[in-house]
Amino acid sequence: xxxxxxxxxxxxxxxxxxxxxxxxxxxxxxxxxxxxxxxxxxxxxxxxxxxxxxxxxxxxxxxxxxxxxxxxxxxxxxxxxxxxxxxxxxxxxxxxxxxxxxxxxxxxxxxxxxxxxxxxxxxxxxxxxxxxxxxxxxxxxxxxxxxxxxxxxxxxxxxxxxxxxxxxxxxxxxxxxxxxxxxxxxxxxxxxxxxxxxxxxxxxxxxxxxxxxxxxxxxxxxxxxxxxxxxxxxxxxxxxxxxxxxxxxxxxxxxxxxxxxxxxxxxxxxxxxxxxxxxxxxxxxxxxxxxxxxxxxxxxxxxxxxxxxxxxxxxxxxxxxxxxxxxxxxxxxxxxxxxxxxxxxxxxxxxxxxxxxxxxxxxxxxxxxxxxxxxxxxxxxxxxxxxxxxxxxxxxxxxxxxxxxxxxxxxxxxxxxxxxxxxxxxxxxxxxxxxxxxxxxxxxxxxxxxxxxxxxxxxxxxxxxxxxxxxxxxxxxxxxxxxxxxxxxxxxxxxxxxxxxxxxxxxxxxxxxxxxxxxxxxxxxxxxxxxxxxxxxxxxxxxxxxxxxxxxxxxxxxxxxxxxxxxxxxxxxxxxxxxxxxxxxxxxxxxxxxxxxxxxxxxxxxxxxxxxxxxxxxxxxxxxxxxxxxxxxxxxxxxxxxxxxxxxxxxxxxxxx
Amino acid sequence: xxxxxxxxxxxxxxxxxxxxxxxxxxxxxxxxxxxxxxxxxxxxxxxxxxxxxxxxxxxxxxxxxxxxxxxxxxxxxxxxxxxxxxxxxxxxxxxxxxxxxxxxxxxxxxxxxxxxxxxxxxxxxxxxxxxxxxxxxxxxxxxxxxxxxxxxxxxxxxxxxxxxxxxxxxxxxxxxxxxxxx
Numbered sequence: 001x002x003x004x005x006x007x008x009x010x011x012x013x014x015x016x017x018x019x020x021x022x023x024x025x026x027x028x029x030x031x032x033x034x035x036x037x038x039x040x041x042x043x044x045x046x047x048x049x050x051x052x053x054x055x056x057x058x059x060x061x062x063x064x065x066x067x068x069x070x071x072x073x074x075x076x077x078x079x080x081x082x083x084x085x086x087x088x089x090x091x092x093x094x095x096x097x098x099x100x101x102x103x104x105x106x107x108x109x110x111x112x113x114x115x116x117x118x119x120x121x122x123x124x125x126x127x128x129x130x131x132x133x134x135x136x137x138x139x140x141x142x143x144x145x146x147x148x149x150x151x152x153x154x155x156x157x158x159x160x161x162x163x164x165x166x167x168x169x170x171x172x173x174x175x176x177x178x179x180x181x182x183x184x185x186x187x188x189x190x191x192x193x194x195x196x197x198x199x200x201x202x203x204x205x206x207x208x209x210x211x212x213x214x215x216x217x218x219x220x221x222x223x224x225x226x227x228x229x230x231x232x233x234x235x236x237x238x239x240x241x242x243x244x245x246x247x248x249x250x251x252x253x254x255x256x257x258x259x260x261x262x263x264x265x266x267x268x269x270x271x272x273x274x275x276x277x278x279x280x281x282x283x284x285x286x287x288x289x290x291x292x293x294x295x296x297x298x299x300x301x302x303x304x305x306x307x308x309x310x311x312x313x314x315x316x317x318x319x320x321x322x323x324x325x326x327x328x329x330x331x332x333x334x335x336x337x338x339x340x341x342x343x344x345x346x347x348x349x350x351x352x353x354x355x356x357x358x359x360x361x362x363x364x365x366x367x368x369x370x371x372x373x374x375x376x377x378x379x380x381x382x383x384x385x386x387x388x389x390x391x392x393x394x395x396x397x398x399x400x401x402x403x404x405x406x407x408x409x410x411x412x413x414x415x416x417x418x419x420x421x422x423x424x425x426x427x428x429x430x431x432x433x434x435x436x437x438x439x440x441x442x443x444x445x446x447x448x449x450x451x452x453x454x455x456x457x458x459x460x461x462x463x464x465x466x467x468x469x470x471x472x473x474x475x476x477x478x479x480x481x482x483x484x485x486x487x488x489x490x491x492x493x494x495x496x497x498x499x500x501x502x503x504x505x506x507x508x509x510x511x512x513x514x515x516x517x518x519x520x521x522x523x524x525x526x527x528x529x530x531x532x533x534x535x536x537x538x539x540x541x542x543x544x545x546x547x548x549x550x551x552x553x554x555x556x557x558x559x560x561x562x563x564x565x566x567x568x569x570x571x572x573x574x575x576x577x578x579x580x581x582x583x584x585x586x587x588x589x590x591x592x593x594x595x596x597x598x599x600x601x602x603x604x605x606x607x608x609x610x611x612x613x614x615x616x617x618x619x620x621x622x623x624x625x626x627x628x629x630x631x632x633x634x635x636x637x638x639x640x641x642x643x644x645x646x647x648x649x650x651x652x653x654x655x656x657x
Numbered sequence: 658x659x660x661x662x663x664x665x666x667x668x669x670x671x672x673x674x675x676x677x678x679x680x681x682x683x684x685x686x687x688x689x690x691x692x693x694x695x696x697x698x699x700x701x702x703x704x705x706x707x708x709x710x711x712x713x714x715x716x717x718x719x720x721x722x723x724x725x726x727x728x729x730x731x732x733x734x735x736x737x738x739x740x741x742x743x744x745x746x747x748x749x750x751x752x753x754x755x756x757x758x759x760x761x762x763x764x765x766x767x768x769x770x771x772x773x774x775x776x777x778x779x780x781x782x783x784x785x786x787x788x789x790x791x792x793x794x795x796x797x798x799x800x801x802x803x804x805x806x807x808x809x810x811x812x813x814x815x816x817x818x819x820x821x822x823x824x825x826x827x828x829x830x831x832x833x834x835x836x837x838x839x
Contacts, residue, residue, distance in 0.1 A: 158737075277666060284670070291677065311681045319674050326667035333663050370673075373680055 006056025179218025405462025452510025494634025505623025
């Protein structure tokens with residue numbers, strides 16, 4: 001009953017999306033306010049219908065309704081509740097439904113909070129969102145319907161892929177999709193601006209918070225995915241340059257470029273067509289990612305079930321969405337008038353450099369991801385791995401990170417590089433100190449990694465120097481500095497936090513060169529020595545779980561002769577799927593992680609135990625979280641508050657320089 | 658000139674979309690992996706057989722691969738895709754009269770027996786690769802995996818993952834017929 005209701009609601013949502021894509025657009029063209037207002041109610045109605053539909057599917061999962069084939073294929077009655085719920089989006093059909101749910105949520109958000117937008121712009125934005133929703137709703141209903149029944153209903157389900165039964169992965173897709181789909185709002189704004197033929201500072205002010213929300217969610221989503229890979233796959237790695245990972249990194253890179261270039265549009269009324277292109281590109285890359293993951297064109301460890309019909313459909317959507325918007329771009333963008341001029345050495349110049357490097361990096365990752373596909377056409381099987389990205393991506397990131405500390409210190413229009421560098425001499429000294437101490441301690445090994453640490457120190461110190469400069473620390477009386485610090489706009493703090501998070505991340509990544517690894521077969525009583533720790537295998541015992549049985553190793557951790565901990569890595573065998581997964585045991589700390597994975601074995605031969613000591617590896621995810629937090633802080637800035645822009649466009653508080 | 662720059666994204670994208678379409682319609686399976694053993698003799702093996710079949714003394718060895726075109730299928734009762742693939746193997750053996758040999762990979766003999774009793778037995782005989790040694794020699798990625806072996810005992814094709822009906826009709830049968838004629 002609920003299932004049919006959900007199916008029906010989804011079809012109704014499609015009808016509403018169709019109305020939403022046509023009526024407001026026609027209304028905006030003919031300036032009919034009644035028609036334009038339809039967009040708002042259609043968007044809200046569409047959200048309500050998709051939410052109902054999603055609730056119906058969730059209900060089927062929670063109550064283990066095995067007459068629904070999607071539930072049979074992906075759930076099991078003995079599964080913990082968390083994974084029954086996360087099972088809803090742990091499969092192709094359900095995850096597409098989540099996609100559309102978030103898409104319609106974004107539409108509803110524009111409809112609700114877009115009261116300060118000009119009527120025409122809001123109508124057009126909603127219409128474009130309606131078109132995107134139409135495409136995806138059609139896709140679900142035509143090729144990926146999660147509401148098909150099986151009759152007679154089987155007694156129990158097949159269970160969710162054990163690898164996916166994990167808290168990290170339960171929350172990873174919602175964030176990732178919010179990131180992907182959130183970029184559709186910026187896309188809709190860009191298309192609407194192209195239709196109107198007008199991009200101004202106000203447009204940038206409206207679009208930037210949406211781009212920021214999507215960027216923050218994508219940052220958290222990628223970090224969660226990488227953290228999940230780190231602690232579940234049991235290989236000790238955290239980024240594999242896998243096509244699916246790249247598919248999420250691509251819109252992140254272009255989205256990062258977008259949130260920076262939108263600042264230039266907002267403040268200086270220039271770089272308009274480029275910003276529009278980035279907004280189109282970011283959503284386009286999110287769509288390409290979806291296509292690559294779900295069409296079976298590229299193989300990946302994460303890929304969803306392969307179905308050529310779906311591939312053709314998504315390719316069609318891709319061509320309409322990206323092809324259509326790029327055509328519109330080629331037609332209308334040349335007419336956009338550029339605004340203020342600026343010298344190469346200026347805040348704008350630094351942001352242009354940022355954009356050039358990020359765009360090139362995006363292109364590089366895209367090339368690396370698609371290269372196997374191109375070569376496959378010539379019958380050559382190749383895979384593009386870390387060596388390619390180390391040689392191309394890292395050299396592009398290095399100047400970006402070096403410039404990151406300098407850019408914020410440059411003035412708009414015409415900056416003074418010498419003055420900016422003079423303010424950074426402390427940061428430079430600190431970075432140099434880090435490099436020299438690092439080289440000395442490591443005995444001149446791993447020079448690149450130490451330069452990476454120096455780079456992190458440079459950025460972190462640069463961020464602090466810039467903050468100190470703004471509040472005139474040590475140059476004005478402390479009370480005066482305090483008053484200035486309190487008065488700084490949230491956006492300034494957001495930027496500092498995000499840049500500081502990048503420094504933390506770079507440090508974590510660089511330090512991976514200093515990890516140590518031991519793989520040994522241990523019998524009870526044997527030990528491994530690693531990085532000053534002594535790990536002794538006490539026993540391996542069998543532990544029952546709700547839907548698996550596990551071999552659990554009891555490993556005693558000693559440091560300097562005293563027992564400090566006991567760690568329990570497991571190997572779980574899931575009874576329904578006959579599949580084993582590793583549950584790693586990790587002692588996480590700010591200074592280092594101790595990472596243990598249990599392999600195959602038995603009491604006679606011994607058990608394969610893999611141990612890693614990874615200095616400051618947790619900084620990678622910590623840094624990503626700080627970056628996302630920076631985005632959130634920036635979002636709380638007064639400038640974005642609802643209504644401010646509409647009521648007092650002239651009295652906008654210009655952020656203190 | 659300025660206009661052309663604005664057309665560039667569209668042109669680039671259309672090129673890319675063309676590639677995607679080509680890849681999608683080529684029917685090429687990205688999961689298909691080349692085997693280092695293609696056109697090389699199949700690895701030697703000598704395995705106990707599941708039931709005393711028509712091959713010598715309850716054993717299955719690589720010697721039995723010579724002289725006739727044979728399909729070797731690695732399977733296991735614990736593997737879900739093997740169940741999916743099974744009807745295709747049955748059709749291959751029963752309707753297409755192909756010589757199909759099974760190797761039960763890291764599986765308990767009683768489980769393999771139950772699996773074949775439940776779903777039907779397409780195999781002329783089934784070897785028991787309890788420790789997965791033969792699988793390693795073949796360079797097995799996982800189960801199911803299928804190898805086509807010609808009359809001279811050389812591996813001619815490797816299929817990773819389940820053999821689908823389309824794959825059987827489009828690629829496997831034409832290859833097998835050609836090998837049988839040669």
